[in-house]
Each structure stands twice: as C-alpha cells, then as structure tokens.
Amino acid sequence: MSLSIQQLLENRGITAKSEHLELLQTRWESMQSLRSNLEGIAIDDADIAVRNIPGGDHIEN
Template sequence: MALSVKELLENKGIKPRDEHLEILEQRWKGMKELRSDLKGANIDDADISLRNIPGGDHVE
C-alpha cells in the first residue's frame, strides 16, 4: 500500500498546512509520472553526476 504525501511527512514529524499539502500532492504526482518513464531506461543513460571544480569552471 502506497502512503500519501501527508502520511509520509507526518511519519517524519512534519505537519504541513492544508494549502501547502495540496501543492505538495500535485508535485508528488508529477514526480511519480516522471519516474514511470524510467522503468525501461538503460540506467547508464539515466545516470547524472555533478562535479565541483574549486576556483570556477574550467575546460581542459
């Protein structure tokens, strides 16, 4: 059974206001839809990483 956004947040001790809960539920549904597109994806193609280069951006 999938938990709702409200239940997930309350389990972590976060009690969102009702007006914020509506926004969070919409965003949660959007993220779930985006994740469903990855079910058949090659994980090597979906991997993203960030690299911090001290001193600014450099091109080598």
C-alpha cells in the same frame, strides 16, 4: 497502494500546513509519474544531475 504526500511527511515527523498539501500532492504525483517512465531504462541513460556553478551563468564563445 501508494502513500499520500501527507502520510509520507507525517511518517518523517513533518507537519505541513493544509493549504500547502494540495500543491505538495500535485508535485509529488508529477515526480512519481516522471519516475515511472524510467522503468526498464538503463541507469546510465537516466542519470541526470543539476549543478550550481557560482558565476557560471555567463555565456562563453
């Protein structure tokens, strides 16, 4: 049985406003769905990183 986002947050001592819980629950379920698609995939194929490079938003030709 999986925990709800509310239970996970409460276990960490975080209290979310009730109006935010529905949005958080939807996002949590989406992340869990994406994570489940990684079962059986080599970790090197699933390694994704997001980097912030200051000033890196320009296009180089």
